[in-house]
Amino acid sequence: MIQELLSTPLFGISVTLIGYALAQLLYRRTRSVLFNPVAITIGGLIVLLIGLDIPYRQYAIGGDFILFLLGPSVVALAVPLYSRRQEILARKKSILIGVFAGCLASIGSAGGLAWILGGSREVVVSLAPKSVTTPIAISIVEKLGGIPPLTAALVVLTGCLGAMCGPEFCRLIGVRSPAAVGLAVGTAAHGIGTARMLEVDHLGGAVSGLAIGLNGMLTAFLLPLIYLLFS
Amino acid sequence: MVRGFAILLICQLLGEMIGRSLGLPIPGNVLGMVLLLISLRSGLVRLAWVSEIADLLLGHMSLFFVPAGVGVMTYAALIGKEWLPITVATVVSTFVVMAVTGWLADRYETGGGE
Numbered sequence: 030m031i032q033e034l035l036s037t038p039l040f041g042i043s044v045t046l047i048g049y050a051l052a053q054l055l056y057r058r059t060r061s062v063l064f065n066p067v068a069i070t071i072g073g074l075i076v077l078l079i080g081l082d083i084p085y086r087q088y089a090i091g092g093d094f095i096l097f098l099l100g101p102s103v104v105a106l107a108v109p110l111y112s113r114r115q116e117i118l119a120r121k122k123s124i125l126i127g128v129f130a131g132c133l134a135s136i137g138s139a140g141g142l143a144w145i146l147g148g149s150r151e152v153v154v155s156l157a158p159k160s161v162t163t164p165i166a167i168s169i170v171e172k173l174g175g176i177p178p179l180t181a182a183l184v185v186l187t188g189c190l191g192a193m194c195g196p197e198f199c200r201l202i203g204v205r206s207p208a209a210v211g212l213a214v215g216t217a218a219h220g221i222g223t224a225r226m227l228e229v230d231h232l233g234g235a236v237s238g239l240a241i242g243l244n245g246m247l248t249a250f251l252l253p254l255i256y257l258l259f260s
Numbered sequence: 261m262v263r264g265f266a267i268l269l270i271c272q273l274l275g276e277m278i279g280r281s282l283g284l285p286i287p288g289n290v291l292g293m294v295l296l297l298i299s300l301r302s303g304l305v306r307l308a309w310v311s312e313i314a315d316l317l318l319g320h321m322s323l324f325f326v327p328a329g330v331g332v333m334t335y336a337a338l339i340g341k342e343w344l345p346i347t348v349a350t351v352v353s354t355f356v357v358m359a360v361t362g363w364l365a366d367r368y369e370t371g372g373g374e
Contacts, residue, residue: 049322067325071326095324098317103289104268104272104289107294107297108310120365123366124365126368127362127364131361139349139350147342159353182338189329224322
């Protein structure tokens with residue numbers, strides 16, 4: 030009977046929701062960046078699945094239902110963008126400069142560090158677009174001959190890292206404007222960072238959502254050119 | 261709420277169709293976001309139709325990333341052999357990007373005037 034139940038969407042959906050609710054409770058109690066709800070839920074579910082010897086594809090039967098909602102959520106990012114359009118247009122110069130510099134810094138630092146530390150060509154290519162939203166990052170890496178699943182994993186890890194400490198790190202280094210914090214977190218940590226920004230600040234969340242699209246398109250255009258220069 | 265959800269899905273669907281037919285590397289949901297923005301701007305879609313569902317979805321957006329994150333477990337072995345360059349580059353680069361973008365955006369925002 031257990032096996033049968035594990036093969037229905039009920040399992041994946043309920044463990045995800047229960048895990049997330051518990052992680053949120055833990056976060057509200059502690060208010061510590063170490064207990065970021067997404068990172069804790071992901072970590073907890075991985076431990077649970079490995080502990081109970083349940084393969085990922087069985088979890089995904091239900092998990093895919095939740096993942097599906099990500100698509101319309103990204104579309105919905107147009108709503109805060111539209112309602113804060115005046116404030117965003119007033120900052121168009123700083124937004125464009127910030128994303129452009131962030132895009133180059135991301136490709137340069139991720140690819141460059143991996144190369145200096147002796148990473149293979151495939152790994153360097155797979156790392157370079159790690160700050161970009163998953164579907165864009167994967168299509169770039171496929172074209173340049175990297176390892177798409179590795180990129181997918183690194184994109185998620187980068188997102189969790191940015192979501193966990195992005196707003197706090199920005200405050201620490203003296204970035205004060207909420208729009209600049211949103212731009213930084215969205216450029217570095219795409220959708221997962223944006224999800225966190227939406228909880229922190231409305232304008233920051235809107236700008237962060239914009240940064241996903243801008244950095245994604247810019248990286249899709251620039252990374253193949255940079256790759257040609259170095260190969 | 262149902263109308264709003266349908267509008268979001270239609271935008272995503274059109275985004276997928278445009279992206280695939282033009283062979284763009286940009287995902288359908290990002291193109292859908294652009295389409296919804298244009299629809300709101302042109303008055304084709306009213307803000308009131310989509311604001312309720314957008315607030316609901318965006319308020320829980322973190323949750324929707326959980327399954328993709330759990331999927332990392334299936335690729336854990338890929339990180340194995342070259343874990344040092346991968347980990348250092350991923351962590352350091354994430355902070356470098358936030359610092360570069362945050363500092364520049366903050367500086368040009370205050371310098372450029374409101």
